[in-house]
Amino acid sequence: MSDSFAHLHVHTEFSMLDGAARVNDVVARAAELGQPAVAVTDHGVLYGVVDFYRAAKKVGVNPIIGIEAYLTPGSRFDRPPRSEDVRYHMTLLAENQVGYQNLLTLASRAFHEGYYYKPRMDKELLAEHSEGIIATSGCLGGEVAQLLAPDASVEEGNVRIERNYDAAVAAAAEYQDIFGKDNFFIEVQDHGIDAQHRIMDDLRSIASTTGAPLLAANDAHYTFADEADAHDVLLCIQTGATKDEPGRFKFNGQGFYLKSAEEMRTLFPSEKFPDACNNTLWIAERAKVDLEFGNILLPTFPVPEGSTEATFLRTLVMEGAKARYGDPLSDEVLERINYELSVIEEMGFPAYFLIVWDLIRYANEQKIRVGPGRGSAAGSIVAYSLGITGLDPLEYGLIFERFLNPGRREMPDIDMDFDERYRGDMIKYCAERYGSDHVAQIITFSTIKGRQAVRDAARVLGFPYGVGDRVAKAMPPAILGVDATLDQCLVEPLPEDDATTKDHFTAAAGLRDLLAADPDAQQVVDTARGLEGLRRQDSIHAAAVVISPVPLPEIVPIQRKGEDGEVVTQYEMHAVEALGLLKMDFLGLRNLSTIERALELIEASTGELIDIDSIALNDPAVYDMLQRGESIGVFQLEGNAMRSLMRNLRPDRFEDIVALVSLYRPGPLGAGMHNSYANRKNGREEVVLLDSELGALSAELEPILGDTYGIMVYQEQVMQVAQVLAGFTMAEADLLRKAMGKKIPSVMAEQEELFTKGAVANGHPEALARRIFELIGHFAGYGFNKSHAAAYGLVAYQTAWLKAHYPAEYMA
DSSP states (O other), rough: OSSSOOOBBBBTTSSSOOOBBBBHHHHHHHHTTTTTTEEEEESSSOTTTHHHHHHHTTOOOEEEEEEEEEEOSSSOOOOOOOOGGOOOEEEEESHHHHHHHHHHHHHHHHHHTTOSSBEEOOHHHHTTTTEEEEOOSTTSHHHHHHHOOOGGOGGGGGGOOOHHHHHHHHOOOOOHHOGGGGGGGEEEESSOOOHHHHHHHHHHHHHHHHHHOOEOOOOBSSSGGGHHHHHHHHHHHTTOOTTTTTTTTOOOOOOOOOHHHHHHHHHHHHTTTTTHHHHHHHHHOOOOOOOOOOOOOOOOOOTTTTTOHHHHHHHHHHHHHHHHHHOOHHHHHHHHHHHHHHHHHHHHHHHHHHHHHHHHHHHHHTTTOSEEEEGGGGOOOOHHHSOOOOOOTTTOOOOOGGGGOTTSSSOOOOOEEEEEGGHHHOOOOOOOOHHHEEEEEEEEEOOHHHHHHHHHHHTTTOOOOOHHHHHHHHSOOOBTBBBOOHHHHHHHTTTTTTTTHHHHHTTHHHHHHHHHHHHHHHHHHHHHHTTTTOOEEEEEEEEEEESSOOOOGGGGGGEEESSSSOOOOEEEEHHHHHBBBEEEEEEEHHHHHHHHHHHHHHHHHHHHOOGGGOOOOOOHHHHHHTTTOOTSSSTTTTTTHHHHHHHHHOOOSHHHHHHHHHHHSSSHHHHHHHHHHHHTTTTTSSSSSOOOGGGGOOOOOOOGGGTTTTTTOHHHHHHHHHHHHOOOOHHHHHHHHHHHHHTOOOHHHHHHOOOOOOOOHTOOOOOHHHEEEEHHHHHHHBBHHHHHHHHHHHHHHHHHHHHHHEEEEEEO
């Protein structure tokens, strides 16, 4: 057996305000130490599993998926008084796919059936889902250890337990019966804690008596030894204590980090602890779980007899298109519909569109106002024909490939805005339609940001409020909505770092001067750097909902905190999507509620029943009002700076409103694009197509950039320029658009060569082609999604129309 070691008891940052081990640090450290595997065993949850799995695979370390479960000796359905609520800890590891599935079920049912302050399992549940699970007796909080050293408990309900060696032996034997002889281990730890030393001989004796193998473990709560102080501060944040507070909760002992194999084998020599360290490698060899990414796991949509999902979708689209465009359909409309449907069918997404169509249909039947679209979905004529979106993509030049690229097999993403009063009703309908165990909201996590870390650190260290406040206020302001991290403030950037990182460092000169002059401030920041970025608490994503073709716990763990709690996934949105599940955003938009209430008041006061979705988009009264900047209460257009911009720009067509929505963002504002647009529109500045050097290309660029006065306002314009000048397909142009948004040097270099080659093949000089690529690369960093801007521009126009014509009812 190798002289290596594998850590199988590790609490990451997902054991929130208790674990300080960052996932990437854990796996990188295991790889650095030459350890073949490492486990994740967070308290009662599987929150970090996907992040951990991917990070470990990336560095060549075997990820072992586990949990430190809370176990009640009675029934998980019991709700005893707090003082009598006995809870034990137990480490559970997935040995194989069956074990992983059982772990998902156990973690889910512990919340749904056993949640009482903590998600609790019981032995009945363990026995039901024991296959493929490797279990250990756990830390000092485990049942075996508690029966040997009850005074070591950290659970308030365990105080009445009395030492009973025979009961400890019986408990170990019972777990052997549940999990199997080779799947239950007696865990030994040594952090220099008196109770651990007192029961060490007992644990070895129990292992010998029952034949259960020993397992050496370190109760790791941080990655490196020098993070002990930051971890202690984290515990103080959890409990609201200061470091010098007498009797506060703290870890007894030391060394709760990822130790080397040599350190662990020194603590647990084989002659005294037979195979205790070797058994970690035995488990590492046995534990093989493969998570599958990139699948498409759509629910089956019920269709009429004799139809398939594809044929039923086509029928609905053709019916809807005739209602939108008239009968017979023009060649242009038919060509676009057939193209989009062919892509949708080839990519396997008919069910997706039917699911969304059904949700919108239900909302309309229930008279729940739905927004005209969000994101890139407005670029689809199929979505428009189904009534999912409310803008004609042909009329406004919206591009389908910006929404669904046939070159990338990724799930479409149609976000839906509903009247905020009825968002819960839509989720309820979804659960009724597909099954309550198939639908859940999605978890999200807040992290400890730089300023908050500074304030927390100052409080825990016992400094007056003013110390932390002074340091926090010395941090630089956000740049384009992005706050600086403490590292960005303090560590000089490298030449290849991005401009934002360099700007953050430059703007933090005052903070660095303060730290140089004030030792207390320096101590606060040193402590805060150990906290920044750690997960602080879980909450429910404001919009995201997942719909599964099978009960959710077969794919992701779920949780519900109490009988009245919301059902929520334990995996974050990116993990849910990576596993192939259908994620949709159900957004409650207040402005839709405002529109609906205004229409109700108008009908009540005037008797008029207004169809706000059919109003003309060229109403002079609306544009006169906007040109005066009288847009308080108008969606997207009511801020002081926006009203000033409208007085300068003088919008007189719907396209100007779309442009306003796109330009009023930090990037374009910082680049002065809003002023250029306003000046060019009103004849105060010459209209130049991208650059004065490109005059020879005006015939090709005018149809693309003419509406925006030569300024590249939209991401779709990047795609169109690539198509016209370099011969890109729209699918290829969308890849270019994404590359320019991310600005990864290697990818940008590859795209530049493709663009240049295509432009030269189209008869343009190479030097000119590279200049064009440089120019569109600059503008692409500020470009906005036109489909989204147009959809939100429509809501903005509708609210402006109501204010212009019925101000009393609208503002009420």
